[in-house]
Amino acid sequence: MKFNIFDIRRQFPILGREVNGYPLCYLDNAATTFSPTVVLDKVREFETGYRANVARGVHRLASEATDAYESARASVAKYINAKDVNEVVFTSGTTGSINQLAFGLEGSINPGDEILVSTLEHHSNFVPWQMLCQRTGATLRLIPVSSEGILDLSAIGELVGERCRIIAVTQVSNVTGDIS
Structure with missing residues (x-):
């Protein structure tokens, strides 16, 4: 499926700036994602038509x-092919x-455990793991990128050891656009 970037941009009013x-x-x-017009319209419908807490009232x-x-x-759930909507x-x-x-x-991470992240991560997928390591004594290990700025997936196998508990890697880098 091909996408026309200009058609996509037109769906986001702020991208007209x-x-x-x-x-x-x-x-x-x-950190913050812009909303397309269809979402803005739905939010307005919700706010003006049936604004209420979800699953918290009988009215x-x-x-x-x-x-x-x-x-x-x-x-x-259907879009991502989830087995159950509760996923x-x-x-x-x-x-x-x-x-x-x-x-x-945090309760499952111990001193000496390892968490792997790539050097391409947005702070939202880097800082929480860095702080978890500081709180628990775990080690943060970095998956390198190639000289072309592409995540070196072959290095993951070398970095994963017995103490590896988490691998947190972006699907698409917000810095390089690389698709992992």
């Missing part, structure tokens, strides 16, 4: 909000999600 005389180029999506608005939420979860968890973003994961795994 110019910065320093150039079309906005944004590489910090792990009409809560029921409508819960139905919309669960419908979205089912759509995502889909919505979070505030990458940074918060990985922080939650790192804190949740």
